[in-house]
Amino acid sequence: MTSTQAPAPTAADITATRGQDSGGRNLFDDFAPLGNPLRDGLTDKRTPDPCVMVIFGVTGDLTARKLMPALWDLAVGHPLPEGFSIVGVSRRSWTDEEFREEMRAAVVRGARTPVTDEAWKQFSEGLFYVAGDFAAAQTYTDLASRLEAIDTERRTQGNRLFYLATSPTYFPDIIENLGTSGIAERREIYSDPRERWNRVVVEKPFGHDVESARQLIQEMATVFSEQQIYRIDHYLGKETVQNVMAFRFANILFEPVFNRSYVEHIQITAAEAIGVEGRGGYYEDSGALRDMVQSHLLQLLTVVAMEPPAVFRGDEVRDEKVKVLRSVVPPIGPQVDSRAIRGQYGAGYMGGKPVEGYLTERGVRPESQTETFVALKLEIDNWRWANVPFYLRTGKRLPRRVTEIAITFKKVPHLMFRNAVDTAPDSNVITMRIQPDEGIAIRFAAKVPGPTNKLRNVPMDFYYGSTFGETSPDAYERLILDAMLGDPTLFQRRDEVETAWGIVQPVLDGWANGLSPTRQYDSGTWGPAEADAMVREDGFHWRRP
Ligand SMILES: NC(=O)c1ccc[n+]([C@@H]2O[C@H](COP(=O)([O-])OP(=O)(O)OC[C@H]3O[C@@H](n4cnc5c(N)ncnc54)[C@H](OP(=O)(O)O)[C@@H]3O)[C@@H](O)[C@H]2O)c1
Incomplete structure (x- = not known):
């Protein structure tokens, strides 16, 4: 009897048909040497297409300190595409020559790689x-003709990376004009790689609260599709932040204990030693919660708390980040009083020298309640992290500049050495130092040499610098290159931004209603006493990094 059954598919058949769309195009073959040419983003190649980067606000501080040095280092260290060009837009009446001179000075000041005449x-x-x-409108007419000329002279093929290095108040003007002038072209996700691309990079802050963030998201969506928008939080471009994911998901040793069965609590600290440094006017409208917690600290929380993505790639990573943000329980109503402590630095001493308080800084209102310090207790309501408190802390004029994530583990259930030690050893702690002294330390108990069973806590320390022997690229180098390549993994998706605002909004509302009033702390100390009381009530204490 002849069988009518189709032969079982071979592995090659499965590979050949998996992930194909109705037209037979393979949508998920991102591991081919040059990535999947049909999907915007998500490629492994590290040389972008020829393109022009248009920087709005090019005479500003961000361009001089970060963008231009990063672009120079990229140009020297990695092959930027042939003909790569930058067009700066600002009000100042510079010529191309003056612009080049100013940028050279900025690069000399800020870049890792020295400038030589020939390379410059x-x-x-x-x-x-x-x-x-x-x-x-004239600005965009001028810009359009400049871009066309550059495309012809330098063969940049019509590909554009727009970078909004301006105050967010200008975003709507720029976006709208890019649309009406026809310079920006809307593209959806499966664009043909032979078509020209354009993308827009946006600097934080993305809004001032939930409402304004949503509004900004909608305004941008009228001109650009979500796939064209790259919202930058430069913390994600830091090697050490990406290494948190490598540490967790590339080692079998640690991930199995990153959960409520083993972890007692987690502290995330971003401390600055400086004050507002003459930027009081900007800071008055912002404050530490908006400036640091809504963005950087919540980003750190996501990388330490998220579930493992199936693959390190755009939406797979961002899906997991959004999932964990959605599980965060912020302080609600009266809880704001005890779980969202705000402080403001007063006068004090830094490095033995007297310094003035926030209220006497330039641009600060004399009765200002703006917080320069926040300590926040969050919970994550999911299977992995239920009942593990996450304490977030950030502030200016704290004793030293340090950003770290510290995971404190539960104590052993039974200490067989108890009769032989003076004091029981502390818990194990894994500390991930984001900056400075980038690295990871593990604290564990060891037996002190000698005839007794005395134990002592010892560190096991990994330092980035000494292990890899070279300075890490600046976060902006990685992020600008990723945006040129169309890789959105380290940028924030709209739902991520909205969800992060949803976490801080109840705190903003509580504070607006007078809960947890702003407390003064002396410059050079670790913040107001109420922040210490918050963790002490749970039986813990803040680390003194
Ligand atoms: N600075 C940083 O380190 C840093 C870090 C992270 C994020 N950011 C964000 O990056 C953005 C830019 O910051 P920034 O510090 O570079 O700002 P900035 O120093 O104020 O620079 C903005 C530039 O925009 C130009 N400009 C202002 N109004 C204009 C107008 N109506 N038309 C044309 N040009 C105009 C100004 O140039 P002209 O005077 O020549 O017109 C100015 O140099 C902000 O969103 C900020 O929050 C900054």
Whole structure:
């Protein structure tokens, strides 16, 4: 009898049909050497297509301190595409030549790689400047003709990376004008790679609260699709933050104990030793909760608390980050009083020198309640982290600059050495140092040499610098390159931004209603006493990093 059954598919058949769309295009074959050419983003190649980067606000602080040095280091260290060009837009009436001179000075000040005349000449041939107001249509007419000329002369193929290095108040003007002038073209996710691309990078803050964030998201969506928008939080570009994911998900040793069965609590600290440094006017509208917690600290929380993504790639990583943010329980109503402590630095001493308090800084209102310090207790209502408190703390004029994540483990259930030690050893702690002294330390108990069973806590320390022997690239280098490549993994998706605002909004509301009033702390101390009381009530204490 002849069988009518189809032969079982071979592994090759399965591979050949998996992930194909109705037209037979393979949508998920991202591991091919050049990545999947049909999907915007998600490629492994590390040389972007020829393109022009347009920086709005190019005369500003961010461009001089971060963007231009990063672009120079990229140009020297990695092959930027042939013909790569930068067009700067701001009001100042610079010529191309003046622009090039200013940028050279910025690069000399801020870049990792020294500048040589010959290399600079080659790089600066791709620098152009367009003077104009962001709100004026003429600016975009001038920009469009500049871009066309560059495409012809330098073969940049119509590919554009727009970078909004301006105050967010200008975003709507710029976005709208990019749309109406026809410079920006909307593209959806499965664009043909042979078509030209354009993407827009947006600097934080993405809004001032939930409502304004949603509004900004909608305004941008009128011109760009979500796949074209790259919302930058430069913390995610830091090697040490990416290493948190490597530490957790590339080692079998640690991940099995990263959960409520073993972890007692987690502290995330971002301490600065400096004050507002003359930027009181900007800071008055922001404060530590918006400036640091809504963005950087919640990003750190996501990488330490998220579930393992199936693959390190755009939506797979961002899906997991959003999932954990959605599980975060912020302080609600009266809880704000005891779980969202705010402080403001007063006068004090830094490095033995007297310093003034926040209220006497330039641009600060004399009766200001703006917080320069926040200590927050959050819970994560999911299977992995139920009942494990997450304490977040950030502030200015604290004793030292340090950003770290510290995971404190539960004590052993039974200490057989108890009769032989003076004091029981502390819990194991894994500390991930984001900056400075980038690295990871593990604290554990060891037997002190000698005839007794005395124990002592000892550290096992990994230092990035000494292990890899070279300075890490700046976060902006990685992020700019990723945006040029169309890789969105380290950028924030709209739902991530909205969910993060949803976590801080109840705190903003509680504070607006007078809960947890702003407490003064002396410059050079670790914040107000109420922040210590918050963790002490749970039986813990803040680390003194
Ligand atoms: N600075 C940082 O380290 C840093 C870090 C993280 C995020 N950010 C974010 O990055 C963005 C930019 O910050 P920034 O410190 O660079 O700002 P900035 O120093 O104020 O620079 C903005 C530039 O925009 C130009 N500009 C202002 N109004 C304009 C208008 N109507 N038309 C045309 N040009 C105009 C100004 O140039 P002209 O005077 O020449 O017109 C100014 O140099 C902000 O969203 C900020 O929050 C900054």
